Amino acid sequence: MSGFSVVRVLAVLIKEFKQITRDRLTYAMILALPIVQLLLFGYAINAEPRHLPTALLVQEDSVFARSITASLANSQFFRIVAQARTPAELDDLLRRGEVQFAITIPGDFSRRVARGDQAQILVEADATDPSATGSAVAALANLPAQALTRDLAGALSLRAQSRPPFEVVVHRRYNPEAITAFNIVPGLLGVILSMTLVMMTSLSVTRETERGTMESLLATPVEPLEVMVGKLAPYVLVGAIQTVVILVLARFLFDVPMVGGWDGLTLGVCLFVIGSLALGFLISTVAASQLQAMQMSFFYILPSILLSGFMFPFRGMPGWAQAIGEVIPVTHFLRIVRGALLKGQGLEDMWRELLALLAFVCVVTAVTLARYRRTLD
């Protein structure tokens, strides 16, 4: 019995095929995964976001200011969502991440345009994610030449022909050199933590079920909460070590600025680690095998990478995709990490994101405890 036997190959092949068709869930996911992902991410991801939220500080009420406002709104890149009254208010909006752009039209703008005396408007961009602001900033180049054409009639029209009547000064805040790593590296903290923690816990609990040790454990007086705390606590330490390693590397290899916000960051990391672990535990109460636990973890991790604003600008996604993104805890965690490290956000700036993470922790823990069976029914 040597040589290559087609019958023997067929024996293995037919057996393999039968097994594929028997394990429905696993293989349904092999089919579902590309379809769902293609539809979801194909439509959701847009590397050139438009309609970015913008705040305006107009320090004079003039025809020119109104024309510029209208022209910005027409450009499709800017969506004016707030009118600030003071520079401090404008700065707050930008730091809290409520707007992507803060535009100031100074008090002497009309006078300087009329005199041809270096009129300027100031555009401050939140450049923590350089790719989110890139194309909008590029579009600003055309603004001076076009915004005031209609207003600069008569005597002033000569002014418009020779050179643009004003210039746009762009400040890239928080990341002036538009270094992508400043955005990606803090984001990686969220992605790496969820990858390892969700997967590790979901596998560790499913492993007990698969090997039969869970049945013995259930036959002892141990309570569900005791099992959960005992199983998850070691991974809290894993999460803490990972966080420290990533932050140290971010600082010394990538020179990521760390402006502050340590209190919010610490709280955020704690909530996120606990939430991720609880989610892993929840997956393990649903998954029948380690393979299924792997797949479910994967189903969670992919949107966490693609829809959270980690890889692609969050504001570039259509509304429905942003709504999905808001449900993903990584989204909020990324805002906390980037906000703290790059912008120095304090607790007062990020309480909404922290609250979202807290809600995530509470909901997942409650569902997990309700789902964890102390019997085999």
Add this chain to the structure above:
Amino acid sequence: MSPVIDVHGLNKSYGTKHVVQDLSIQVEAGRICGFLGPNGSGKTTTMRMLCGLLTPDSGSGTCLGLDIIDQANLIKRNTGYMTQKFSLYEDLTIAENLMFAARIHSLNRRPARVDRALERLGLTERRNQLAGSLSGGWKQRLALATATLHEPKLLLLDEPTAGVDPKARRTFWEEIHALAAEGLTVLVSTHYMDEAERCHEIAYIAYGQLMARGSVEEVITASKLVTFNGEGPGIDRLAPEIARQAGVESAVPFGAALHVSGSDRTALEAALRPWQREPFNWREVAPSLEDVFIQLMDGSEDNFR
């Protein structure tokens, strides 16, 4: 004193499959009760209901005087349960597995208890060996030591000796008898007839129903089975033909001999008449437990298939 296990009318279904039907069973303290029955007859399900791992659909009863539904957690404290699968942590050492059991039951003097258990097992020298590297027999003895570390009053063993060699099985049973002598009540499921005969009493369950109960002798007598042992050249090959005769309930070759059983003596004798000749030689023997079980199994199949 009331029985340690005392349950009535237990029922459990999975979907349309009625796994345990109206099962009632009592076991007195200090007894070793063998739990027998074909695969899928509901033995494991019954054991799981007794220790609170499964909630019965209906029925009631007590274990150790505690209600099996409301006081499952108290039952768990005083019960040792050894599952069918090897259920220790293979990647922990022998001593670590025992220590885990000691902690999960919040025992006091844990190191001393672990040391004593290791000594009893004769594994003190190998305490730092991984549990996964033990042979089948040792694994089961370690599992037993783990399940009894908290000195339970009731021990549930689910096919503890499946796939274990005869010598290791003998050692295992010696330990069970030693535990019972200390007052522990044991319910042990098995497929081995020799193990059934080591029990004080047996319970036979088939397709979710209790078919026979009592000591081995009682069960054999109650079956009213008549068995003839036939010897002669090639008699074992006649089994299929003889089994087809009316009045014959089973014809099973035992080496060169043939055991033919039936519950109706006259019908059985009539059925065997064609073979009552040279070179065959028949004599009546006491039915073995296996003959009785095969008869019970066939009988219950008729009712449920």
